[in-house]
Amino acid sequence: MKNYLLIILLLCAGAYNGYGQKKQPSDYHLQKAIDLMQNNGDEKEVMECLDQQLQETPDNADARVVRATLYLKQKKYGNALSDMNLAIKYYKKGGIFPKYTIYWGRARAYYDMEDFDKALADYDTAYKLVLKDKKGTTDIYDILYERAQIYYDLKDYANADADYWQMLKHDEADQVAMIGLIRNMIARKEYDKALEAFQTALDQGAEQTQELYNLTAVCAMKTEDYAKALECFQAGIALAESKTGDDKTKADTALLQEMEYNVIVCYEQQADWENAKSAMKQYQADFPEDDSVSKEAEFLQTR
Numbered sequence: 001m002k003n004y005l006l007i008i009l010l011l012c013a014g015a016y017n018g019y020g021q022k023k024q025p026s027d028y029h030l031q032k033a034i035d036l037m038q039n040n041g042d043e044k045e046v047m048e049c050l051d052q053q054l055q056e057t058p059d060n061a062d063a064r065v066v067r068a069t070l071y072l073k074q075k076k077y078g079n080a081l082s083d084m085n086l087a088i089k090y091y092k093k094g095g096i097f098p099k100y101t102i103y104w105g106r107a108r109a110y111y112d113m114e115d116f117d118k119a120l121a122d123y124d125t126a127y128k129l130v131l132k133d134k135k136g137t138t139d140i141y142d143i144l145y146e147r148a149q150i151y152y153d154l155k156d157y158a159n160a161d162a163d164y165w166q167m168l169k170h171d172e173a174d175q176v177a178m179i180g181l182i183r184n185m186i187a188r189k190e191y192d193k194a195l196e197a198f199q200t201a202l203d204q205g206a207e208q209t210q211e212l213y214n215l216t217a218v219c220a221m222k223t224e225d226y227a228k229a230l231e232c233f234q235a236g237i238a239l240a241e242s243k244t245g246d247d248k249t250k251a252d253t254a255l256l257q258e259m260e261y262n263v264i265v266c267y268e269q270q271a272d273w274e275n276a277k278s279a280m281k282q283y284q285a286d287f288p289e290d291d292s293v294s295k296e297a298e299f300l301q302t303r
Contacts, residue, residue: 026060029050034096043070046070061090061095064083067083068081068109077113084102085106104126120147145180148160157188164180178206179211194215209236210237233266280296284297
């Protein structure tokens with residue numbers, strides 16, 4: 001799940017016009033903690049500032065929100081929940097952080113703890129609150145995305161679809177929402193619909209990504225259209241290989257490996273043994289640590 005909350009909090013703090021000038025003396029340690037965070041300061045020092053702030057003003061909801069977010073990052077869920085609960089209790093209008101961000105943070109804690117019922121309840125509250133907050137429009141998208149992910153994990157594809165459609169209302173060419181809808185179609189084994197949705201996405205100008213091509217290729221394989229699958233896998237691989245340096249993540253590498261292996265499968269299913277051998281050679285060169293394909297490579301040499 002996307003980890004946006006700490007970034008959101010920093011943006012909220014930065015957008016709080018004049019906070020540094022208008023702050024009360026009792027908020028000194030909180031402001032220092034925020035300044036440290038905005039400048040990539042030492043996390044231990046940030047926590048010390050927040051602890052000191054809350055010793056002096058235990059009803060400071062903003063300080064509890066920031067500390068809870070750090071606890072979340074450290075996977076100290078009990079501490080995070082305690083601070084979030086008190087932040088809700090002490091919340092006052094005019095603070096740094098909108099109320100919806102508190103429920104959003106608590107929802108993410110419950111999600112990480114796999115308490116999905118409580119997570120969904122807090123996502124519902126956060127969504128209702130953010131709709132009423134004129135400054136929170138940019139966060140609606142992320143709240144919907146994260147809630148849809150929970151529905152998907154629970155195999156509640158209808159509600160996941162509903163959230164993805166809401167995302168598309170904000171941006172009809174939204175790539176993530178389209179991928180989510182296609183993924184749900186695949187989960188329901190609606191492969192033909194998924195392929196149609198892929199084409200619609202392209203027609204509407206959706207960005208061509210490796211994830212989108214991979215999902216479409218998987219659908220094509222399920223319908224035994226291996227030529228179409230091969231075309232999509234190769235397009236996805238080309239996009240994946242174009243990523244370099246910091247732009248390339250572990251998830252990108254894992255997806256590239258999956259696509260390269262499926263290229264071999266597509267060639268095998270079409271009895272195109274020469275290209276299957278060539279694809280296997282390329283796969284073993286790119287992923288030499290994977291010895292699980294050794295027997296399959298030996299088999300291909302006999303064809």
